[in-house]
Amino acid sequence: MSALPSIEDIRRAAARVAPHAHVTPVLTSRTIDGMAGARVFFKCENLQRGGAFKFRGACNAVLALPDEEARRGVATHSSGNHAAALALAARIRGIPAHIVMPSNAPAVKRAAVEGYGGRVVACAPTLRSREETIAGVLAETGAILVHPYDDAHVIAGQGTAALELASQVEDLDAVVAPVSGGGLISGTAIATSALSRARTVGVEPEAADDAARSLREGKILPSNDPKTIADGLRASLCELTFAVLRERGVEIVTVSEEDTVKAMRLVWERMKILIEPSAAVSVAAVLLRKVQGARIGVILSGGNVDLSALPFA
Incomplete structure (x- = not known):
């Protein structure tokens, strides 16, 4: 693309x-x-x-991954809707999802991520903290980053x-x-x-x-x-x-x-x-x-x- x-x-x-x-x-x-x-x-x-709407983008990104990349799982940072969408898309494809969420994200959105089988990693509610935390998750897991919008x-x-x-x-x-x-x-x-x-x-x-x-x-x-x-x-x-x-x-x-x-x-x-x-x-x-x-x-x-x-x- x-x-x-x-x-x-x-x-x-x-x-x-x-x-x-x-x-x-x-x-x-x-x-x-x-x-x-x-x-x-x-x-x-x-x-x-x-x-x-976030399910549309997350689903497209996850299904577009080549098999060898998808097997590594996916990860993202999100305040909620993309987080849940990626967890759901990953479940559909049968791969792990690691989700960095700010500590002030609504409880209903964290519950949705966990309900879809995603692993939640908490961070401080700043862009810097999101980026630092997701970098650690990617290094730890080898997962593919599916950014919420970039x-x-x-x-x-x-x-x-x-x-x-x-x-x-x-x-x-x-x-x-x-x-x-x-x-x-x-x-x-x-x-x-x-x-x-x-x-x-x-x-x-x-x-x-x-x-x-x-x-x-x-x-x-x-x-x-x-x-x-x-x-x-x-x-x-x-x-x-x-x-x-x-x-x-x-x-x-x-x-x-x-x-x-x-x-x-x-x-x-x-x-x-x-x-x-x-x-x-x-x-x-x-x-x-x-x-x-x-x-x-x-x-x-x-x-x-x-x-x-x-x-x-």
């Missing part, structure tokens, strides 16, 4: 993961349409295996959600997805720009706005231990995802913690589906009318919530 994934890579990923990943539904809400001033189409990756196969796998959305809903003006390390928004931008006239819009918490700052300044400006309820959006762009976002002209908007919680509660109450704060940021941006267009697609990235610590309880 080339350094920057293409629509052909995404199509190959779709074929590779098809026996294992769900084709997730697209739902609508007249109430939200009225509040947003647009027709909004929700691509429900919260209903994906593992509870998030991996062309992972990005191509994430792009299969937008590929499906394009076949489910026509004539979108914009497709919206959250931004963390940039794997989902990169795959979304590649698929969307190749298949339609729609713009790709990424959404970040105001407290974790590294992508917005990086694109504005023309260089990567990482966040340092950002404080946001959207625990899946605390990572920063890498060179690969930054390059895709620049090449594809991705727009970035930000939303507050308060608006994220309001959007999350609204979706729970009105649509009767469970989404996590990292998915709610995209809903918040649409409700605030920060995304222009009459027909807007929103990728609801995941639904893995710690039910013992609800933000509106």
